Amino acid sequence: MDDADLLRSLGVDPSTLDPAPAAPWRIAGAERLDGRHPCVRCGKPATLVGIVDLPGYGRRWLDRCMPCLLATTPRGKPQAPLADTLAVLREAAREAGVELTIVADES
Ligand SMILES: [Zn+2]
Incomplete structure (x- = not known):
């Protein structure tokens, strides 16, 4: 499953995701887990963060909670x-x- 497939499975429009920095991004990602960013699937505070990279959109943050990650991981x-x-x-x-x-x- 590529990033486009992942966002389709989540029902997420990539234009709604925040732009993400180029590498190294792990510190910025950890700082993002401050409870202010909702899970893209359920809206609860995100506990995991990743980056998707899509043509036409570039690198974007993908904030999720663990239950939604598990529910959408093939x-x-x-x-x-x-x-x-x-x-x-x-x-x-x-x-x-x-x-x-x-x-x-x-x-
Ligand atoms: Zn969730």
Whole structure:
């Protein structure tokens, strides 16, 4: 997913985002997390900041909160089927002599 796809998935018009500086931007980004910038998706104070770079708009700040980041981040397909992963975890727990409780959500 490129920056244009990300903004489309968020329903954000890039022209509404604040212009962002050129690198290095991490200090300016950290200063942005002062509670004054709302999440572009839900409007709550942003807890994460990133930069998107779009033709015609340049670098723009993308302010989000963690729940919205997680809700809009595509999840890749697992590298191994869940059953295989669980078998490895159970074997490791058996070898370590510890009791293991696994809670998984396959969605
Ligand atoms: Zn949000």
